[in-house]
Every structure is written in C-alpha cells, then in structure tokens.
Amino acid sequence: MASDANRDISMGSSPPGSATDDEPKYGGYSRFEIELEFVQSLANPYYLNHLASQKLLTQPAFIAYLAYLQYWSKPPYLKYLTYPGPTLRHLELLQQERFRQDIMSPDLVQRLVEDEMKASVQWHREP
C-alpha cells in the first residue's frame, strides 16, 4: 500500500544483493525487507482485492514490478518466504492479465480464501 507508486524508480534490473551498509534505506528498512514484506502481503487475497480496487493492477509500471518480484520464487530468496504456498501461487497468478482483472470480484477473493484454507489443512495429508 505504501510507496508502491514510486517503487519503480528504484527498481533495478537485478534483485537486491547482499545488504551493504551504503545501500539506501527507506524509512529505516532495506529494499530486501520492504520487497519481502510486499511479496508476502500478496498472499492475502483481500490485499490483492484492495490493490485491484486501487487500480494498481492495471498500471504498466506496477505490472512490471510484479514481474520483477518473481525473483522470490527462486533461490536464494525463496527460503525467506514465510507463507510460501499462497505467496508463490498469487505471484504466479498475478502475471496473468485475466487474473489481475478478475481479482476485483469478491467472489474470486472468496474462492481463493476457501481454496487456500482448505489447502493449508489438506496438503500434508496427501499420500
């Protein structure tokens, strides 16, 4: 929700490397922390709906940022995700134009919520 609009200014071509001391901080947080927090916030279906309602999901800059955030699905960044399942699923879905449009609908949000709640109970039972 915060500073999303002007994020693409600092969005470099490469994901943030090891934190160095001379790296600029944003409100006392490193880029790594902020991007980790944001990508995990995407795990919340209601937040996705909120983003859609802010018309952010149609902005090309924001879409490019979402594409850039895919580096979280690969090592060595993958292991920092605390909510890996929904985070990666939503990150993948958000790359699709259709999903970015449809997440406006509360029905889809509700379905995501139900699916992922069920998955969180079921995933470890599968043989």
Next chain:
Amino acid sequence: MREFEAGDSRARFWPEALTKPILNFDAQSYDPILTPHTSYDPVETSLVSLSRSPVRAYTSTKDYAVYPSSRAINKMDTYIDTRFERLEKALANLIDSVTKYHPSTVQAEELKTADDELCKGLEEVQTHQNNHLKIQQLRQLSTSLDSQIRETLTSLATTRKDIVTTQVTVYPSEPNYPIVYEELLSYARRISKTSMPPSAILNALASTTQESQTPLPDSQAQAGMTPSAQTPNPTQSPAPINGVLPDPSTQQTQTSQLTSLPENMSQFLNPLSGQLFFPWPLEDKIRSGALASNQILLEQGIDPKGYDPVAEEERKRKEEEERKEKEEKEKQERAERERERREELERLRKEDLLRREKEQAAFRRASTAAGISGDAAINAPPSARPEKKQFQFTNLDDLDDDDDED
C-alpha cells in the same frame, strides 16, 4: 578333373565363400560418404545386406570347383564309367582273344592298365567323396556361421533399439540448487506455524469430518451397546469397556461426564482452541509493517529514502541528553558560582567583623590609655557610654517610627 585338385580348389573355396559376401555388403550398401549423415545407421545397413545372404552369394558364383553340383557328379559318373568301359572292353578283348586261342599280350597289358586306371579312378572317386563330405561339412559350418552372424546382428539391432528407446532420467535444464538439509529443516520449522493450522484445529476438523463421514456404524454400535449414552468417545478409552465390566455403559457415561469439562472452561485451558488460522499475513500485520510506516512518513511529508526513524530517534535522544547534560552543567556552574559568591560574602563579612573587632580593640586600647593618663575610676566603662548613646538613639528612632506610623 581339374576342378577337384585339392590345393587349388580349396584355396579358392575359403576366400570366395566367406569373404566375398562381406566384401559385397561393405562395398555396395555401406557407403558413409554417399549415405546422408542423418540416416546413417550401420546396423540397419547391415540388416539390409543380410537379405543378400552369404549362401546365396556363393551359390550365385559360377565357380563349380567349390560346389559339387549334379553336373560335377555326372562328370564323375562318366569319368568312372569310361574307365569301367575301358576295362570291360579290354577284358572282353582279352577273353575274345583267349577264346580264339590267340591270346595277345598287348590286350593283357591293356587290361592291366585299364585295371590300374580304374583303381586310380576309384581312388579319385574316394577323394571326390571325401571332398564332397568336406564340402558338406563346410557348408554346414558356413550356414551355422551365417546364422550366428544373423543372430548377432539381430541382437545388435534389438539392443540398439533398446538403448535408443530406454527411458533415461531427464535432468531439468533449469539450474540445479544444492539443498542443505539443515537449512531445509530450519526453514520447515520456520514456516510450520504459518503453513499449517495448529493441531487443535486439525484435530477438531478431523473429528468432525470423521463423524460426518461414518455416522452410521458408530451410532448403531452405540445404540446397541449404550442406548442412553450421550457422550461416548470410542477413541478415548475403548479398552475398559470391552475388558473389565459387562455393563459399563452407565459408568462410562458417568465418568465421562465427570472428567470432561464444560465447553466454556476447556476454552481457557487450551489457548489455541477457537483461534483462527490463515495461511497469509493478516491486515493488521500488513498495516504495521515497513510499507505502512513508510506510508505514514510520506503522509507526514518526509521522503522515506535515507530516512531512518530509529536513527532519527537516536539522534533526538542524543540531542536531548546533550541538552540535559548542558543544563546540568550550567546548573552546577551556577551553583558553584553561588557558592563562591556566598563564600566571598562570608569572607568579606568575617573580614569586616575582624576589622571592626580590631577597631574596637584599638579604640579600647586608646581609651584605656586615656584612662591611665586621666581619671581611671570615673571612666571605667568608657565603652558603655557610646553604646548607651547608640541604644538611646535607636530607641529614639523606634519612637520616631512609631510616631510616623501614628
């Protein structure tokens, strides 16, 4: 005759029969230059050439020396027949001459040579038969070798096909990352709280689904066993029911009633019951994160880039401390000055007192000196007089004041 001369024919038999087919297929059907590279397949080529079998290859050669055909046998027959005829003729001639009582030595000689010839011819036949046997053996050998070659080639082809069609492990083209098991375990521990509901919820879910899935047998069994039982928990303690008491139903219900807490109390004992689980960060968490704090900064008109609230706080605290320290110092200095001033005053007063005492002493000395010179008895209290005067003066002054007030 010439064909069966062993040295010649056998020497030609071997290379012709065995090497020619191989040379044939090498030269004709296996041309690595002419064959396009993509379809280059030595095994298939050799299979094709197998249809041109070695046996047929050497039957088609026109060399009778190597193959005892029917013509060769016929030749052999005519060859031996001529010798027989010659012998018969010689014998008949001899007998003829003997019956005419005119025996001829020439005819006898002729018979002898004919007989020798026949003997030679028979030997020849024997060699011929031996050769024939040998040829048959060699033919057998060659067919067995042929079949062996064929088998080998077929097995080679099938093996090749097997190798080509064998499912091999396909490694993904993506980069491969080594997994450190300690890292994996620590990650699993870290996400266990956020990716799986607490066991209390899971158990509750499991029990409800179990009950909903298999309600019939349970309820029937319960109905048969304990019609009055309302809270039977078959998973908890089935052993005592079956083993100990023949009629445990009422006791069981009683104990279960006694041991199970009311719903509202168990809630306090298990803090996790009734807790909701979401596999994603909730809104309050998002609202209290770094992005939200940056948003607040933005709303305050502060560019969050390079701005660290903690450092800022630290800086302010330091300033405050410095300020306080300064104040403290000033205070101390002021107190010090105050003290010095007081000391100074004290000192001045003391000096003043001392000075006055000195003056008085000097005055007294002067008066006593005057008393000694004049009348000592009358002027005994010389100091009293001025004091009294002073006192009166003050007294007057007092009265004055009173008057003023009145």
